Amino acid sequence: MVDPVLSFAISVAILVGLLIRKQEVHVAIMASTLVFGLLTLGAGMIDSTVKGILTYSTLKLFIAFFSALFLSYMMKIAGILDKMTRLFASLSCNFASIFVPSLVGLIPMPGGALVSAMMLKEHYLERQGLDSDFASFLNYWFRHIWVPVWPLFQALILTAVILNTPIVRVIESTFPAAIATIGAGLIISYPLLRRRARSCEERVGSRWKLVVAGWPFLLVVILVFVVRLPVEFALLITALATAAYARPSKDRLVEGVRFALSPKILLVIVAVMMYRQYVFDSRSADALLNFMVSHGIPIMPVVFTLPFVIGATTAGEFVFAGTAFPLLINVLGTGKAINDLALLVGYTGGYIGVMLSPVHLCLILTLEHYGGRYSGVYKYLVPASILSVMISLALGVVLWGR
Numbered sequence: 001m002v003d004p005v006l007s008f009a010i011s012v013a014i015l016v017g018l019l020i021r022k023q024e025v026h027v028a029i030m031a032s033t034l035v036f037g038l039l040t041l042g043a044g045m046i047d048s049t050v051k052g053i054l055t056y057s058t059l060k061l062f063i064a065f066f067s068a069l070f071l072s073y074m075m076k077i078a079g080i081l082d083k084m085t086r087l088f089a090s091l092s093c094n095f096a097s098i099f100v101p102s103l104v105g106l107i108p109m110p111g112g113a114l115v116s117a118m119m120l121k122e123h124y125l126e127r128q129g130l131d132s133d134f135a136s137f138l139n140y141w142f143r144h145i146w147v148p149v150w151p152l153f154q155a156l157i158l159t160a161v162i163l164n165t166p167i168v169r170v171i172e173s174t175f176p177a178a179i180a181t182i183g184a185g186l187i188i189s190y191p192l193l194r195r196r197a198r199s200c201e202e203r204v205g206s207r208w209k210l211v212v213a214g215w216p217f218l219l220v221v222i223l224v225f226v227v228r229l230p231v232e233f234a235l236l237i238t239a240l241a242t243a244a245y246a247r248p249s250k251d252r253l254v255e256g257v258r259f260a261l262s263p264k265i266l267l268v269i270v271a272v273m274m275y276r277q278y279v280f281d282s283r284s285a286d287a288l289l290n291f292m293v294s295h296g297i298p299i300m301p302v303v304f305t306l307p308f309v310i311g312a313t314t315a316g317e318f319v320f321a322g323t324a325f326p327l328l329i330n331v332l333g334t335g336k337a338i339n340d341l342a343l344l345v346g347y348t349g350g351y352i353g354v355m356l357s358p359v360h361l362c363l364i365l366t367l368e369h370y371g372g373r374y375s376g377v378y379k380y381l382v383p384a385s386i387l388s389v390m391i392s393l394a395l396g397v398v399l400w401g402r
Helices: 003-022 025-053 056-078 079-091 093-104 113-127 130-143 154-162 167-194 207-212 215-226 231-248 250-260 263-282 283-294 299-314 317-324 340-356 361-370 372-402
Strands: none
Touching: 003 025, 003 283, 003 299, 025 231, 056 154, 056 250, 056 263, 093 113, 093 130, 093 299, 113 130, 113 263, 113 361, 130 167, 130 361, 130 372, 154 167, 154 250, 154 263, 154 340, 167 215, 167 340, 167 361, 167 372, 207 317, 215 231, 215 263, 231 299, 263 317, 299 317, 299 340, 317 340, 340 372, 361 372
16 A cells, blocks of 8 residues: 555645646546545455445535535525625625625635625726726625635535534634634725725615525524534525525426535535545544654644645635545544644635635636736735734634643
8 A cells, every 4th residue: 555645645636637637626536535545545445435425424414515505596596695785785885895795605606706796896896996906805805704604614514524523613613714814804905995985875675674684694503503403404494494485486496406416516525525534544644643743844834734735726615624634633633622723723724725726716707707817816815815814823822822
């Protein structure tokens, strides 16, 4: 068998190489996973593959992903976002400029930033008079501020499954990253928006009714954080309740189920659970930890850098969690014994890596829609990312540093 650390390096190289050659993410992940299993386990990978797929954890992951995607689709056709957007746009132009993309961000979907970009194009470029680069930054950055804390995001769901712990426990470790991202975004954007303080007067009817229209968000929060239901069941209940509220036609209901049963997502789920089992059976996590200790490599920089590199090269929130965290499991901890600081460091690294990735679909679509430039948007994106990392890690040290 090939050394697990070398096997991991080879599998990551294959993953990145396939993505550079424009191969689809789900195919690249499965290919790199199979190579890793073959190199570390040989013929034993067959048994590991079966064990990895036929587990309750895989079923939970499938239910959670299906429910999150189906919920997103039902909320979209119910017009919930449109109603809430009208409310916040009526309060303040500057407030709407920040809050509307963050509101859309509560519904994770591939290329979802294009939804808020389309909603806000007239608002940003005409009503606010922002340039295309700054408008692109606002939409892209604030669309993703909830990735460390909102239980619909695939990275959180995967992390909880990989570490065998409730998603609420993961969020207890990662929430400083959300605070840091919001704070960094405001530090960069507020001085520029302040010069354009305006009121967006618009008749919206009863504002209370519009707030109530966002009940699915509140239901998810209550079921996950108050009732403490497992996230897969909380999302499924909310998705079914939202479908009953939306009363979709038969065709729209079938479309929603097809959207939620995406073969690409299913393949990613299978690949991640296979990879997790390969790491366990080959003791690759032990090998990586021993390699770092024997070579005097500081652990925390590796915990940050590994997810960061994977996130930056693949542009997938679920990819950095599914690829890096199984290998780092001895450092991150499992069950109730989670290392809060290590998990925050790793999640921040992967999250910011994804945000800085030039192949992030949300960034590409936003720039295309607004006519922005990479050089222009990175003028805001890089300082915001550096600030976010600094604030996140500082909060982590204050809370859990020893």
